[in-house]
Amino acid sequence: MKNNNYGLIMAGGVGSRFWPMSTPQNPKQFLDVLGIGKSLLRLTFERLQKTVPTEQIYILTNTSYRELVLEQLPELKTEQVLCEPMRKNTAPCIAFAASKIYNSNPEATLIITPSDHLIVNETRFNEIIGTAIYVANEKKHLVTLGIAPTRPDTGYGYIEFDKNANVEKGQATDVIQFREKPNLETAKSFVSAGNFYWNAGIFVWRADVILHALETFQPALYQLFASDLSKYETGEEESFIYNAFDRCEDISIDFAVMEHAKNVSVVLSDFDWSDLGTWGSLTEHLKKDENTNSIIGNNVFAFNSENCLVNVPKNKLVLLDGLKDYIVVESENMLMVLKSSNEQELKNYLKVIETERPDFFKK
DSSP: OOOOEEEEEEOOOOOGGGTTTOBTTBOGGGSOTTSSSOOHHHHHHHHHTTTSOGGGEEEEEEGGGHHHHHHHOTTSOGGGEEEESSOOOHHHHHHHHHHHHHHHOTTOEEEEEESSOEESOHHHHHHHHHHHHHHHHHSOOEEEEEEOOSSOOSSSOEEEEOTTSOOOTTOEEEEEEEEOSOOHHHHHHHHHHSOEEEEEEEEEEEHHHHHHHHHHHOHHHHHHHHSOGGGTTSTTHHHHHHHHHHHSOOOOHIIIIITTOSSEEEEEEOSOEEOOOSHHHHHTTSOOOTTOOEEESSSEEEESOBSOEEEOOTTOOEEEESOBSEEEEEETTEEEEEEGGGGGGHHHHHHHHHHHOGGGGOO
């Protein structure tokens, strides 16, 4: 029996919040930020292999990262790396991939996942994905995975569902609405209500269903990518896609489709998830010493220091004394010593540094 599951791994982001390890030339998804010998992209790929045949896993990335992807995932053929010629957010990428895959298999079900998330319980993840695949095919729904919020976070979008639905973890229920990143007071009200989950940005849907949704809600985008499927798998595909990206709107799939569609379900997920959005979020998943320091590096000596995150090259000898609540990261002749409470200022700091020393930020 033919396996109609296809994996789409989104791997085109820059990941500036993980500077100095993450740079435009070598962003977060290609890094071993956990110190385990595997990049986040590699972990995502291996996780999808449990549900999707290797030859049906596609990487959606920027043209400049094609060789990095093939280097880290040698199992893939070149044609499984779908390159966007310019960054235009997630909706155009998905329109591109859905059109291309639908052209070769009209029965395809797409599992779309970011490349830089950490999922600890992979067995549970694959059970949840199985439920999402079933709902996507039986109900012809656009399915998203929701994560129970652990705090009133203003950095995530939220998914509202019926609080009287009597739904348990691992089950699916209809979505009432998507709510974009809220202010703190609104986030607090969402968490206390109990029927708002974080939007994990992991989606499952049939290719024909998402293409129909794009045709309904984003006809211009649909026209650019799906109007002439005969261009795919031919010598004309590259120029066709370049033209489509050049002319399309820069828009996320959430804004383009998910906030408008009515046939949307959410699977309430409990597989220990983190989007690894910041260095601070990484500390929850690293081993800690007796002083709650998280250290990646073979020769780090921390004296009178506590609650620090240290990530340095394995052969680097490092002595720390008297640091409390700091992030210390060294990579490629760049060193960051940042107070943990100021991590939200990192992007602003980098703008200043880039102005003064653009040679360290070559695109």
